[in-house]
Amino acid sequence: MLEIDGLTVAYGKMTALRDVSMAIRADDMVALLGGNGAGKSTLLNTISGLVQPEKGEIRWQGQSLRGLGPDIICSLGIIQVPEGRKLFPAMTVEENLLMGAYLPAARKVRRQSLDWVYSHMPHLAQRRRQRAGSLSGGEQQMVAIGRALMARPRLLMLDEPSLGLSPRASAEVFAIVSNLNREGMTTIIVSQEVQETLSITSYAYVMENGGIALHGPSAALREDPEIKKSYLGL
Amino acid sequence: MDPVLVIQSLISGVMMGMVYALLGVGFSLTWGVMHVIHISHAVFGLLGAYFAYTLLTLYGVDPVVSAMVSTPLLFIVACAVYQVLIRPLTKAREMVVASMILTFGLAIILENLLVLVWKADPRLLTPSYASESWIIGPFYLQYPHLIGFALSLVGISSLYVFLKKTTTGMAVRAAWQNQEAARLYGVNLFRISMITFALAVSTAGAGGISLALLYSFEPHSHNLWLIYLFLVVIVGGVGNVIGTALAGLIIGVITGLSMAFLPYQWVNLITFGLLMVFLIFRPHGLFGEVG
Numbered sequence: 001m002l003e004i005d006g007l008t009v010a011y012g013k014m015t016a017l018r019d020v021s022m023a024i025r026a027d028d029m030v031a032l033l034g035g036n037g038a039g040k041s042t043l044l045n046t047i048s049g050l051v052q053p054e055k056g057e058i059r060w061q062g063q064s065l066r067g068l069g070p071d072i073i074c075s076l077g078i079i080q081v082p083e084g085r086k087l088f089p090a091m092t093v094e095e096n097l098l099m100g101a102y103l104p105a106a107r108k109v110r111r112q113s114l115d116w117v118y119s120h121m122p123h124l125a126q127r128r129r130q131r132a133g134s135l136s137g138g139e140q141q142m143v144a145i146g147r148a149l150m151a152r153p154r155l156l157m158l159d160e161p162s163l164g165l166s167p168r169a170s171a172e173v174f175a176i177v178s179n180l181n182r183e184g185m186t187t188i189i190v191s192q193e194v195q196e197t198l199s200i201t202s203y204a205y206v207m208e209n210g211g212i213a214l215h216g217p218s219a220a221l222r223e224d225p226e227i228k229k230s231y232l233g234l
Numbered sequence: 235m236d237p238v239l240v241i242q243s244l245i246s247g248v249m250m251g252m253v254y255a256l257l258g259v260g261f262s263l264t265w266g267v268m269h270v271i272h273i274s275h276a277v278f279g280l281l282g283a284y285f286a287y288t289l290l291t292l293y294g295v296d297p298v299v300s301a302m303v304s305t306p307l308l309f310i311v312a313c314a315v316y317q318v319l320i321r322p323l324t325k326a327r328e329m330v331v332a333s334m335i336l337t338f339g340l341a342i343i344l345e346n347l348l349v350l351v352w353k354a355d356p357r358l359l360t361p362s363y364a365s366e367s368w369i370i371g372p373f374y375l376q377y378p379h380l381i382g383f384a385l386s387l388v389g390i391s392s393l394y395v396f397l398k399k400t401t402t403g404m405a406v407r408a409a410w411q412n413q414e415a416a417r418l419y420g421v422n423l424f425r426i427s428m429i430t431f432a433l434a435v436s437t438a439g440a441g442g443i444s445l446a447l448l449y450s451f452e453p454h455s456h457n458l459w460l461i462y463l464f465l466v467v468i469v470g471g472v473g474n475v476i477g478t479a480l481a482g483l484i485i486g487v488i489t490g491l492s493m494a495f496l497p498y499q500w501v502n503l504i505t506f507g508l509l510m511v512f513l514i515f516r517p518h519g520l521f522g523e524v525g
Contacts, residue, residue, distance in 0.1 A: 082415060
Protein backbone atom coordinates (compact mmCIF):
# COMPACT_ATOMS: atom_id res chain seq x y z
CA MET A 1 0.00 0.00 0.00
CA LEU A 2 2.80 2.39 1.01
CA GLU A 3 6.35 1.86 -0.21
CA ILE A 4 9.31 3.96 0.83
CA ASP A 5 12.50 3.60 -1.11
CA GLY A 6 15.90 5.12 -0.26
CA LEU A 7 14.43 8.19 1.45
CA THR A 8 16.95 10.87 2.51
CA VAL A 9 15.95 14.10 4.25
CA ALA A 10 18.16 16.94 5.44
CA TYR A 11 17.46 20.06 7.51
CA GLY A 12 20.16 22.39 6.21
CA LYS A 13 23.43 20.49 6.67
CA MET A 14 22.02 18.05 9.20
CA THR A 15 20.86 14.75 7.73
CA ALA A 16 17.67 13.67 9.49
CA LEU A 17 16.87 10.57 7.45
CA ARG A 18 19.35 8.48 5.49
CA ASP A 19 18.36 5.88 2.93
CA VAL A 20 15.16 4.74 4.65
CA SER A 21 13.17 1.98 2.96
CA MET A 22 10.04 0.25 4.21
CA ALA A 23 6.81 -1.27 3.01
CA ILE A 24 3.37 -1.30 4.59
CA ARG A 25 0.65 -3.62 3.37
CA ALA A 26 -3.08 -2.93 3.57
CA ASP A 27 -4.63 -3.78 6.98
CA ASP A 28 -1.16 -3.93 8.58
CA MET A 29 -0.30 -2.41 11.92
CA VAL A 30 3.34 -1.43 11.91
CA ALA A 31 5.46 -0.17 14.81
CA LEU A 32 8.14 2.46 14.36
CA LEU A 33 10.52 2.35 17.31
CA GLY A 34 13.73 4.09 18.30
CA GLY A 35 15.14 6.68 20.66
CA ASN A 36 14.68 10.44 20.61
CA GLY A 37 16.10 12.06 17.49
CA ALA A 38 16.21 8.78 15.58
CA GLY A 39 14.11 10.32 12.80
CA LYS A 40 10.68 8.79 13.46
CA SER A 41 8.74 12.07 13.43
CA THR A 42 10.71 13.32 10.44
CA LEU A 43 9.72 10.17 8.56
CA LEU A 44 6.02 10.71 9.32
CA ASN A 45 6.26 14.41 8.43
CA THR A 46 7.91 13.54 5.13
CA ILE A 47 5.14 11.06 4.31
CA SER A 48 2.59 13.77 5.22
CA GLY A 49 4.28 16.24 2.87
CA LEU A 50 5.28 18.75 5.57
CA VAL A 51 8.93 18.03 4.74
CA GLN A 52 10.24 17.45 1.22
CA PRO A 53 12.86 14.69 0.76
CA GLU A 54 16.23 15.24 -0.83
CA LYS A 55 16.41 11.80 -2.41
CA GLY A 56 14.27 8.73 -2.61
CA GLU A 57 10.68 7.94 -3.31
CA ILE A 58 7.41 7.44 -1.45
CA ARG A 59 4.75 5.54 -3.38
CA TRP A 60 1.10 5.28 -2.34
CA GLN A 61 -0.72 2.49 -4.16
CA GLY A 62 1.87 2.72 -6.90
CA GLN A 63 1.61 6.51 -7.26
CA SER A 64 4.61 8.69 -6.40
CA LEU A 65 4.00 11.36 -3.74
CA ARG A 66 6.99 13.42 -4.87
CA GLY A 67 6.40 17.16 -4.64
CA LEU A 68 2.83 16.85 -3.33
CA GLY A 69 1.76 19.21 -0.51
CA PRO A 70 0.12 18.15 2.76
CA ASP A 71 -3.38 19.04 1.49
CA ILE A 72 -3.15 16.62 -1.47
CA ILE A 73 -1.62 13.90 0.70
CA CYS A 74 -4.39 14.38 3.26
CA SER A 75 -7.00 14.07 0.51
CA LEU A 76 -5.41 10.74 -0.55
CA GLY A 77 -6.27 9.37 2.90
CA ILE A 78 -2.81 9.43 4.50
CA ILE A 79 -3.58 11.02 7.85
CA GLN A 80 -1.23 11.85 10.72
CA VAL A 81 -2.03 12.30 14.40
CA PRO A 82 0.93 14.56 15.25
CA GLU A 83 3.18 14.28 18.27
CA GLY A 84 1.95 16.38 21.19
CA ARG A 85 -1.58 16.22 19.76
CA LYS A 86 -1.50 19.75 18.28
CA LEU A 87 -5.18 20.46 18.85
CA PHE A 88 -6.82 23.83 18.24
CA PRO A 89 -7.04 24.70 21.95
CA ALA A 90 -9.56 27.57 21.81
CA MET A 91 -11.96 25.65 19.59
CA THR A 92 -14.57 23.27 20.94
CA VAL A 93 -14.14 19.49 20.78
CA GLU A 94 -16.66 19.31 17.95
CA GLU A 95 -14.97 22.14 16.00
CA ASN A 96 -11.65 20.28 16.31
CA LEU A 97 -13.29 17.15 14.95
CA LEU A 98 -14.91 19.07 12.10
CA MET A 99 -11.51 20.54 11.16
CA GLY A 100 -10.43 16.95 10.46
CA ALA A 101 -13.11 16.86 7.77
CA TYR A 102 -11.98 20.16 6.23
CA LEU A 103 -11.29 18.91 2.68
CA PRO A 104 -14.35 18.62 0.38
CA ALA A 105 -14.58 14.81 0.14
CA ALA A 106 -14.45 14.34 3.91
CA ARG A 107 -16.70 17.37 4.47
CA LYS A 108 -19.52 15.78 2.47
CA VAL A 109 -19.78 12.86 4.91
CA ARG A 110 -18.85 14.74 8.08
CA ARG A 111 -22.16 14.10 9.85
CA GLN A 112 -21.77 10.32 9.44
CA SER A 113 -18.08 10.59 10.42
CA LEU A 114 -19.03 12.50 13.55
CA ASP A 115 -21.46 9.73 14.58
CA TRP A 116 -18.79 7.13 13.84
CA VAL A 117 -16.19 8.94 16.00
CA TYR A 118 -18.64 9.48 18.86
CA SER A 119 -19.59 5.78 18.76
CA HIS A 120 -15.91 4.84 19.22
CA MET A 121 -15.31 7.51 21.87
CA PRO A 122 -18.63 8.10 23.63
CA HIS A 123 -17.29 10.47 26.29
CA LEU A 124 -16.20 12.93 23.57
CA ALA A 125 -19.88 13.32 22.71
CA GLN A 126 -20.54 14.57 26.24
CA ARG A 127 -17.75 17.11 25.93
CA ARG A 128 -18.49 18.28 22.40
CA ARG A 129 -19.12 21.91 23.38
CA GLN A 130 -16.13 22.18 25.72
CA ARG A 131 -12.93 23.95 24.69
CA ALA A 132 -10.38 21.34 23.61
CA GLY A 133 -7.66 23.08 25.65
CA SER A 134 -9.62 22.49 28.87
CA LEU A 135 -9.64 18.67 28.56
CA SER A 136 -7.29 16.22 30.30
CA GLY A 137 -4.31 14.82 28.37
CA GLY A 138 -6.05 11.51 27.69
CA GLU A 139 -9.20 13.22 26.42
CA GLN A 140 -7.12 15.53 24.25
CA GLN A 141 -5.43 12.51 22.68
CA MET A 142 -8.87 11.06 21.93
CA VAL A 143 -9.83 14.33 20.22
CA ALA A 144 -6.62 14.18 18.18
CA ILE A 145 -7.38 10.62 17.06
CA GLY A 146 -11.03 11.52 16.45
CA ARG A 147 -9.99 14.49 14.32
CA ALA A 148 -7.83 12.17 12.21
CA LEU A 149 -10.73 9.71 11.81
CA MET A 150 -12.91 12.58 10.54
CA ALA A 151 -10.52 12.84 7.58
CA ARG A 152 -11.53 9.28 6.60
CA PRO A 153 -8.01 7.81 6.74
CA ARG A 154 -6.89 4.84 4.69
CA LEU A 155 -3.51 4.98 6.40
CA LEU A 156 -3.44 6.28 9.98
CA MET A 157 -0.07 7.43 11.33
CA LEU A 158 0.12 8.01 15.08
CA ASP A 159 3.13 9.83 16.51
CA GLU A 160 3.64 9.03 20.22
CA PRO A 161 -0.09 8.78 21.03
CA SER A 162 0.51 7.78 24.65
CA LEU A 163 3.23 10.31 25.51
CA GLY A 164 2.58 12.00 28.84
CA LEU A 165 -0.61 10.06 29.53
CA SER A 166 -1.54 8.20 32.69
CA PRO A 167 -1.19 4.39 32.42
CA ARG A 168 -4.96 4.09 32.29
CA ALA A 169 -5.42 6.68 29.52
CA SER A 170 -2.50 5.16 27.66
CA ALA A 171 -4.08 1.69 27.80
CA GLU A 172 -7.30 3.19 26.50
CA VAL A 173 -5.50 4.77 23.54
CA PHE A 174 -3.82 1.44 22.68
CA ALA A 175 -7.17 -0.34 22.94
CA ILE A 176 -8.85 2.10 20.56
CA VAL A 177 -5.99 1.92 18.06
CA SER A 178 -5.89 -1.88 17.97
CA ASN A 179 -9.66 -1.95 17.73
CA LEU A 180 -9.53 0.34 14.68
CA ASN A 181 -6.89 -1.92 13.14
CA ARG A 182 -9.08 -4.98 13.65
CA GLU A 183 -11.80 -3.14 11.73
CA GLY A 184 -9.33 -2.89 8.84
CA MET A 185 -7.48 0.42 9.43
CA THR A 186 -3.89 0.31 8.14
CA THR A 187 -1.79 1.90 10.87
CA ILE A 188 1.74 3.08 11.61
CA ILE A 189 2.40 3.74 15.27
CA VAL A 190 5.41 5.54 16.70
CA SER A 191 5.87 4.91 20.38
CA GLN A 192 8.36 4.77 23.22
CA GLU A 193 6.27 2.11 24.96
CA VAL A 194 8.10 -0.73 23.29
CA GLN A 195 6.48 -3.78 24.94
CA GLU A 196 2.95 -2.49 24.55
CA THR A 197 3.53 -1.45 20.94
CA LEU A 198 5.20 -4.72 19.95
CA SER A 199 2.30 -6.66 21.44
CA ILE A 200 -0.36 -4.94 19.30
CA THR A 201 1.60 -4.63 16.02
CA SER A 202 2.47 -7.32 13.49
CA TYR A 203 5.71 -5.86 12.15
CA ALA A 204 8.25 -3.37 13.50
CA TYR A 205 10.98 -1.10 12.23
CA VAL A 206 13.66 0.15 14.61
CA MET A 207 15.32 3.45 13.73
CA GLU A 208 18.69 4.77 14.80
CA ASN A 209 20.51 7.93 13.66
CA GLY A 210 18.07 8.56 10.83
CA GLY A 211 18.30 5.08 9.36
CA ILE A 212 16.51 1.75 9.76
CA ALA A 213 18.68 -0.28 12.16
CA LEU A 214 16.62 -3.45 11.92
CA HIS A 215 13.14 -4.71 11.17
CA GLY A 216 11.15 -7.88 11.54
CA PRO A 217 7.92 -9.37 12.87
CA SER A 218 7.02 -7.78 16.21
CA ALA A 219 6.75 -11.15 17.96
CA ALA A 220 10.29 -12.11 16.92
CA LEU A 221 11.70 -8.76 18.05
CA ARG A 222 10.01 -9.17 21.38
CA GLU A 223 11.62 -12.58 21.94
CA ASP A 224 15.18 -11.81 20.84
CA PRO A 225 17.24 -10.98 23.97
CA GLU A 226 20.12 -9.43 21.94
CA ILE A 227 17.78 -6.98 20.18
CA LYS A 228 15.97 -6.18 23.39
CA LYS A 229 19.21 -5.19 25.06
CA SER A 230 20.91 -3.18 22.35
CA TYR A 231 18.00 -1.42 20.62
CA LEU A 232 14.93 -1.47 22.74
CA GLY A 233 16.38 -0.74 26.16
CA LEU A 234 14.53 -3.57 27.85
CA MET B 235 -19.41 66.66 37.44
CA ASP B 236 -22.56 67.25 35.49
CA PRO B 237 -24.31 63.86 35.10
CA VAL B 238 -25.79 64.84 31.74
CA LEU B 239 -22.34 65.61 30.43
CA VAL B 240 -20.99 62.33 31.84
CA ILE B 241 -23.66 60.29 30.08
CA GLN B 242 -23.33 62.32 26.90
CA SER B 243 -19.59 61.64 26.77
CA LEU B 244 -20.16 57.97 27.59
CA ILE B 245 -22.44 57.76 24.55
CA SER B 246 -19.86 59.46 22.32
CA GLY B 247 -17.21 57.16 23.75
CA VAL B 248 -19.18 54.03 22.94
CA MET B 249 -19.72 55.19 19.35
CA MET B 250 -16.10 56.13 18.87
CA GLY B 251 -15.02 52.87 20.50
CA MET B 252 -17.08 50.70 18.19
CA VAL B 253 -15.42 52.39 15.20
CA TYR B 254 -11.95 51.80 16.66
CA ALA B 255 -12.97 48.22 17.20
CA LEU B 256 -13.89 47.72 13.53
CA LEU B 257 -10.60 49.31 12.45
CA GLY B 258 -8.70 47.24 14.98
CA VAL B 259 -10.22 43.82 14.47
CA GLY B 260 -8.58 43.23 11.10
CA PHE B 261 -5.26 44.54 12.38
CA SER B 262 -5.55 42.04 15.20
CA LEU B 263 -6.37 39.14 12.86
CA THR B 264 -3.45 39.71 10.47
CA TRP B 265 -1.19 39.96 13.49
CA GLY B 266 -2.53 36.82 15.16
CA VAL B 267 -3.10 34.56 12.17
CA MET B 268 -0.31 35.62 9.81
CA HIS B 269 2.28 37.12 12.19
CA VAL B 270 2.13 40.24 10.04
CA ILE B 271 2.03 43.57 11.86
CA HIS B 272 0.36 45.55 9.15
CA ILE B 273 1.55 49.14 9.56
CA SER B 274 -0.37 50.31 6.47
CA HIS B 275 -3.66 48.91 7.83
CA ALA B 276 -4.97 52.36 8.78
CA VAL B 277 -3.94 53.84 5.41
CA PHE B 278 -6.41 51.44 3.80
CA GLY B 279 -8.94 52.89 6.23
CA LEU B 280 -8.09 56.33 4.88
CA LEU B 281 -8.41 55.00 1.34
CA GLY B 282 -11.97 53.96 2.21
CA ALA B 283 -12.63 57.40 3.69
CA TYR B 284 -11.35 59.23 0.58
CA PHE B 285 -13.31 56.86 -1.65
CA ALA B 286 -16.52 57.72 0.23
CA TYR B 287 -15.59 61.42 0.25
CA THR B 288 -15.15 61.47 -3.53
CA LEU B 289 -18.38 59.59 -4.25
CA LEU B 290 -20.24 61.88 -1.84
CA THR B 291 -18.93 65.20 -3.16
CA LEU B 292 -19.08 64.27 -6.85
CA TYR B 293 -22.22 62.14 -7.02
CA GLY B 294 -23.93 62.55 -3.66
CA VAL B 295 -23.54 58.84 -2.82
CA ASP B 296 -24.30 58.02 0.81
CA PRO B 297 -21.25 56.80 2.82
CA VAL B 298 -23.08 53.60 3.77
CA VAL B 299 -23.44 52.72 0.08
CA SER B 300 -19.77 53.60 -0.44
CA ALA B 301 -18.82 51.23 2.38
CA MET B 302 -20.76 48.44 0.68
CA VAL B 303 -18.93 49.14 -2.59
CA SER B 304 -15.48 49.71 -1.10
CA THR B 305 -15.52 46.46 0.89
CA PRO B 306 -15.42 44.07 -2.11
CA LEU B 307 -13.14 46.45 -4.06
CA LEU B 308 -10.59 46.60 -1.24
CA PHE B 309 -10.89 42.83 -0.82
CA ILE B 310 -9.65 42.37 -4.40
CA VAL B 311 -6.93 45.03 -4.05
CA ALA B 312 -5.74 43.36 -0.83
CA CYS B 313 -5.55 39.93 -2.48
CA ALA B 314 -3.18 41.46 -5.06
CA VAL B 315 -1.13 43.22 -2.35
CA TYR B 316 -0.87 39.92 -0.49
CA GLN B 317 0.33 37.97 -3.53
CA VAL B 318 2.87 40.58 -4.63
CA LEU B 319 4.21 41.94 -1.33
CA ILE B 320 3.26 39.84 1.69
CA ARG B 321 3.45 36.27 0.42
CA PRO B 322 7.17 36.46 -0.53
CA LEU B 323 7.86 37.42 3.11
CA THR B 324 6.97 33.91 4.28
CA LYS B 325 10.53 32.98 3.34
CA ALA B 326 11.93 35.61 5.71
CA ARG B 327 13.46 34.41 8.94
CA GLU B 328 11.67 37.04 11.03
CA MET B 329 8.20 37.44 9.54
CA VAL B 330 7.03 39.97 12.15
CA VAL B 331 9.93 42.40 11.71
CA ALA B 332 10.10 41.99 7.93
CA SER B 333 6.37 42.62 7.62
CA MET B 334 6.57 45.76 9.78
CA ILE B 335 9.35 47.27 7.69
CA LEU B 336 7.70 46.40 4.39
CA THR B 337 4.26 47.70 5.32
CA PHE B 338 5.78 50.83 6.90
CA GLY B 339 7.23 51.56 3.46
CA LEU B 340 3.87 50.82 1.87
CA ALA B 341 2.19 53.23 4.32
CA ILE B 342 4.56 56.05 3.31
CA ILE B 343 4.00 55.41 -0.40
CA LEU B 344 0.22 55.28 -0.02
CA GLU B 345 0.13 58.37 2.20
CA ASN B 346 2.00 60.37 -0.44
CA LEU B 347 -0.29 59.08 -3.17
CA LEU B 348 -3.22 60.34 -1.08
CA VAL B 349 -1.56 63.79 -0.90
CA LEU B 350 -1.05 63.75 -4.68
CA VAL B 351 -4.66 62.92 -5.43
CA TRP B 352 -6.61 64.68 -2.66
CA LYS B 353 -4.11 67.32 -1.38
CA ALA B 354 -3.11 67.61 2.27
CA ASP B 355 -6.20 69.58 3.40
CA PRO B 356 -8.42 68.10 6.11
CA ARG B 357 -11.68 66.67 4.77
CA LEU B 358 -14.99 65.88 6.38
CA LEU B 359 -17.73 63.52 5.27
CA THR B 360 -20.83 65.69 5.23
CA PRO B 361 -23.86 63.74 4.01
CA SER B 362 -27.21 65.56 3.84
CA TYR B 363 -28.01 64.53 7.42
CA ALA B 364 -24.64 65.75 8.76
CA SER B 365 -26.09 68.35 11.11
CA GLU B 366 -29.15 66.40 12.24
CA SER B 367 -29.43 64.72 15.60
CA TRP B 368 -31.66 62.31 17.41
CA ILE B 369 -32.64 64.03 20.64
CA ILE B 370 -33.66 61.95 23.67
CA GLY B 371 -34.36 64.14 26.69
CA PRO B 372 -31.20 66.09 27.45
CA PHE B 373 -29.04 63.88 25.22
CA TYR B 374 -28.45 64.22 21.54
CA LEU B 375 -27.05 61.65 19.11
CA GLN B 376 -25.69 63.06 15.90
CA TYR B 377 -26.86 61.08 12.86
CA PRO B 378 -23.41 60.67 11.27
CA HIS B 379 -22.10 59.27 14.56
CA LEU B 380 -25.04 56.88 14.83
CA ILE B 381 -24.48 55.67 11.30
CA GLY B 382 -20.73 55.23 11.82
CA PHE B 383 -21.54 53.24 14.96
CA ALA B 384 -24.12 51.06 13.19
CA LEU B 385 -21.78 50.44 10.26
CA SER B 386 -19.03 49.31 12.64
CA LEU B 387 -21.37 47.09 14.62
CA VAL B 388 -22.55 45.37 11.43
CA GLY B 389 -18.93 45.02 10.22
CA ILE B 390 -17.70 43.40 13.41
CA SER B 391 -20.71 41.13 13.74
CA SER B 392 -20.33 39.88 10.17
CA LEU B 393 -16.66 39.15 10.73
CA TYR B 394 -17.51 37.30 13.94
CA VAL B 395 -20.18 35.19 12.25
CA PHE B 396 -17.80 34.44 9.38
CA LEU B 397 -15.11 33.20 11.78
CA LYS B 398 -17.52 31.15 13.91
CA LYS B 399 -19.94 29.70 11.41
CA THR B 400 -18.23 29.15 8.06
CA THR B 401 -15.76 26.42 7.13
CA THR B 402 -13.25 28.98 5.83
CA GLY B 403 -13.64 31.04 8.99
CA MET B 404 -12.96 27.95 11.05
CA ALA B 405 -9.83 27.27 8.98
CA VAL B 406 -8.66 30.84 9.71
CA ARG B 407 -9.00 30.20 13.44
CA ALA B 408 -7.36 26.79 13.13
CA ALA B 409 -4.39 28.19 11.21
CA TRP B 410 -3.93 30.79 13.92
CA GLN B 411 -4.07 28.28 16.79
CA ASN B 412 -1.83 25.61 15.27
CA GLN B 413 -0.38 26.09 11.80
CA GLU B 414 1.13 22.63 11.49
CA ALA B 415 -2.04 20.78 12.47
CA ALA B 416 -4.06 22.98 10.12
CA ARG B 417 -1.72 22.06 7.26
CA LEU B 418 -1.93 18.35 8.14
CA TYR B 419 -5.70 18.42 7.68
CA GLY B 420 -5.55 20.14 4.31
CA VAL B 421 -5.64 23.88 5.10
CA ASN B 422 -3.69 25.79 2.47
CA LEU B 423 -1.93 28.45 4.53
CA PHE B 424 -1.32 30.79 1.58
CA ARG B 425 -5.00 30.80 0.66
CA ILE B 426 -6.10 31.31 4.27
CA SER B 427 -3.54 34.09 4.76
CA MET B 428 -4.73 35.84 1.62
CA ILE B 429 -8.35 35.68 2.77
CA THR B 430 -7.42 36.90 6.25
CA PHE B 431 -5.41 39.80 4.88
CA ALA B 432 -8.12 40.76 2.38
CA LEU B 433 -10.86 40.63 5.02
CA ALA B 434 -8.74 42.76 7.34
CA VAL B 435 -8.06 45.39 4.69
CA SER B 436 -11.67 45.55 3.51
CA THR B 437 -12.99 45.94 7.07
CA ALA B 438 -10.34 48.64 7.56
CA GLY B 439 -11.92 50.49 4.61
CA ALA B 440 -15.36 50.33 6.21
CA GLY B 441 -13.81 51.34 9.55
CA GLY B 442 -12.14 54.33 7.87
CA ILE B 443 -15.49 55.45 6.43
CA SER B 444 -17.11 55.09 9.85
CA LEU B 445 -14.34 57.09 11.49
CA ALA B 446 -14.62 59.76 8.78
CA LEU B 447 -18.27 60.19 9.80
CA LEU B 448 -17.05 61.13 13.29
CA TYR B 449 -13.90 63.15 12.64
CA SER B 450 -12.16 65.06 9.89
CA PHE B 451 -9.24 63.31 8.22
CA GLU B 452 -6.16 64.10 6.16
CA PRO B 453 -3.49 61.96 4.46
CA HIS B 454 -1.35 61.61 7.58
CA SER B 455 -4.28 60.83 9.95
CA HIS B 456 -3.45 57.14 9.71
CA ASN B 457 -0.44 57.64 11.99
CA LEU B 458 -2.66 58.54 14.94
CA TRP B 459 -5.22 55.89 13.95
CA LEU B 460 -2.43 53.29 13.93
CA ILE B 461 -1.46 54.09 17.51
CA TYR B 462 -5.08 53.56 18.54
CA LEU B 463 -5.03 50.24 16.65
CA PHE B 464 -2.05 49.07 18.68
CA LEU B 465 -3.83 50.16 21.84
CA VAL B 466 -7.05 48.32 20.94
CA VAL B 467 -5.19 45.14 19.98
CA ILE B 468 -2.95 45.14 23.02
CA VAL B 469 -5.85 45.68 25.41
CA GLY B 470 -8.11 43.19 23.60
CA GLY B 471 -5.59 40.40 22.94
CA VAL B 472 -4.04 39.60 19.57
CA GLY B 473 -6.43 37.80 17.21
CA ASN B 474 -9.36 37.97 19.64
CA VAL B 475 -12.41 39.45 17.86
CA ILE B 476 -14.69 39.84 20.88
CA GLY B 477 -11.75 41.09 22.95
CA THR B 478 -10.93 43.67 20.29
CA ALA B 479 -14.52 44.89 20.20
CA LEU B 480 -14.66 45.24 24.00
CA ALA B 481 -11.24 46.91 24.06
CA GLY B 482 -12.45 49.39 21.44
CA LEU B 483 -15.44 50.26 23.63
CA ILE B 484 -13.32 50.61 26.78
CA ILE B 485 -10.80 52.86 25.06
CA GLY B 486 -13.57 54.86 23.40
CA VAL B 487 -15.23 55.49 26.76
CA ILE B 488 -11.95 56.47 28.45
CA THR B 489 -11.09 58.83 25.61
CA GLY B 490 -14.63 60.22 25.54
CA LEU B 491 -14.65 60.96 29.27
CA SER B 492 -11.18 62.48 29.31
CA MET B 493 -12.06 64.65 26.31
CA ALA B 494 -15.05 66.02 28.18
CA PHE B 495 -13.42 66.68 31.51
CA LEU B 496 -9.70 67.20 30.94
CA PRO B 497 -7.63 69.73 29.03
CA TYR B 498 -6.95 68.44 25.51
CA GLN B 499 -3.24 67.80 26.05
CA TRP B 500 -4.12 65.24 28.74
CA VAL B 501 -6.24 63.04 26.47
CA ASN B 502 -3.47 61.36 24.49
CA LEU B 503 -1.25 61.32 27.54
CA ILE B 504 -3.82 59.23 29.41
CA THR B 505 -4.57 56.93 26.48
CA PHE B 506 -0.94 56.13 25.84
CA GLY B 507 -0.10 55.92 29.49
CA LEU B 508 -2.70 53.15 29.47
CA LEU B 509 -0.84 51.46 26.61
CA MET B 510 2.37 51.46 28.66
CA VAL B 511 0.56 50.05 31.70
CA PHE B 512 -0.86 47.21 29.59
CA LEU B 513 2.46 46.40 27.95
CA ILE B 514 4.09 46.12 31.36
CA PHE B 515 1.38 44.38 33.40
CA ARG B 516 -0.90 42.57 30.94
CA PRO B 517 1.01 42.05 27.67
CA HIS B 518 -1.56 39.47 26.54
CA GLY B 519 -4.42 41.91 26.98
CA LEU B 520 -7.49 41.84 29.18
CA PHE B 521 -9.02 38.90 27.39
CA GLY B 522 -5.99 36.80 26.39
CA GLU B 523 -4.73 35.77 22.99
CA VAL B 524 -7.11 32.91 22.46
CA GLY B 525 -10.82 33.38 22.01
